[in-house]
Amino acid sequence: MQDTHHQPVRIAIVGAGNVGATFAYALLLSRLAAEIVLIDNNHAKAEGEAMDLNHAVPLASPVRIWAGDYADCAGAAVTVITAGSAQRPGETRLDLVQRNAAIMKTIVESIVRHNPLGLILVATNPVDILTYASLKYSGLPTARVLGSGTILDTARFRYMLSQYFGVDPRSVHAYIIGEHGDSEVPVWSLANIAGMRLPVYCEQHDLGCRDADMQRIFEQTRDAAYQIIERKGATYYAVASGIVRIVEAILRNQSTVLSVSSFIQDYAGIRDVCLSLPTVISGAGVERVIRLELSDEEKAGLQQSAQVLKKFIEQMNF
Numbered sequence: 001m002q003d004t005h006h007q008p009v010r011i012a013i014v015g016a017g018n019v020g021a022t023f024a025y026a027l028l029l030s031r032l033a034a035e036i037v038l039i040d041n042n043h044a045k046a047e048g049e050a051m052d053l054n055h056a057v058p059l060a061s062p063v064r065i066w067a068g069d070y071a072d073c074a075g076a077a078v079t080v081i082t083a084g085s086a087q088r089p090g091e092t093r094l095d096l097v098q099r100n101a102a103i104m105k106t107i108v109e110s111i112v113r114h115n116p117l118g119l120i121l122v123a124t125n126p127v128d129i130l131t132y133a134s135l136k137y138s139g140l141p142t143a144r145v146l147g148s149g150t151i152l153d154t155a156r157f158r159y160m161l162s163q164y165f166g167v168d169p170r171s172v173h174a175y176i177i178g179e180h181g182d183s184e185v186p187v188w189s190l191a192n193i194a195g196m197r198l199p200v201y202c203e204q205h206d207l208g209c210r211d212a213d214m215q216r217i218f219e220q221t222r223d224a225a226y227q228i229i230e231r232k233g234a235t236y237y238a239v240a241s242g243i244v245r246i247v248e249a250i251l252r253n254q255s256t257v258l259s260v261s262s263f264i265q266d267y268a269g270i271r272d273v274c275l276s277l278p279t280v281i282s283g284a285g286v287e288r289v290i291r292l293e294l295s296d297e298e299k300a301g302l303q304q305s306a307q308v309l310k311k312f313i314e315q316m317n318f
């Protein structure tokens, strides 16, 4: 990471739409950044968001916020990419690949031209494929390009489990791995509350924990975006909170374990693809990917998820 002792901590955001603007607002409230620059090819939109956000500053804490261009990425500790099309009702994330891959090349090359030393964090969907594309287009080391991946799905999963088990979601330890999308995999074999596997916890607390209940919780997790998009057209609060959490781990060098998308070198026969596994995130970006001990079924699910992503990557020829 760059020396931030003498420079204000800058975060650049490319794409000032629902996700980008909500992230900017959450970041403003988090007090993690001294400078937030919004870049969007709809410059008026970025300006409007910057104006509105600036008017919250006297009520929050001092942050310099402005609508800029790619030159303003210079010196940013992290550039977050949220630009591009979102899913329309009924569309999968993978349906977006053609539309969003095309804009990603220009965006990433423009970022790196002005900021060869920072980190790139991708949230645009399909996030795993676009994280891979950003890695290739940028030429940056694998540690410095990551995607929000399943941080959102993991949060949804923990929330839904917490409702079922009647505990704080922060006390539920469970991960969704693989694609941020339809082929994602719940890691039931390692899910726990207070270190107790869920079936044991259920037994002791007289909870049903029928397989059908667990399956329903996973399906609601996996399909949450469809449900929300059908009702309000887009999702943004939870993903924005996830991006803040990743940025916090980076800026504060926390070595936090988060399920983010990163380049997989060799795990369970999976290589040369970006997908999510619990990953240690610190000031340098991706410190290491945790090699989970998965059940055979989970391993097969992850390999299948990697296959889905690889097929798209091969077709795209990045």
Ligand SMILES: NC(=O)c1ccc[n+]([C@@H]2O[C@H](COP(=O)([O-])OP(=O)(O)OC[C@H]3O[C@@H](n4cnc5c(N)ncnc54)[C@H](O)[C@@H]3O)[C@@H](O)[C@H]2O)c1
Residues within 6 Å of the ligand: 014, 015, 016, 017, 018, 019, 020, 039, 040, 041, 042, 045, 082, 083, 084, 085, 086, 087, 096, 100, 103, 107, 122, 123, 124, 125, 126, 127, 148, 149, 152, 180, 234, 235, 236, 239
């Ligand atoms: N990773 C996740 O968990 C997650 C969650 C929700 C949404 N998303 C994704 O985030 C992306 C943005 O969603 P949204 O709801 O904010 O969409 P949005 O349409 O509200 O915003 C997209 C913004 O990108 C801008 N843009 C488009 N092309 C650009 C370019 N070439 N350069 C700069 N800016 C450009 C648009 O002007 C717009 O302001 C979508 O791909 C969506 O699927 C990801």
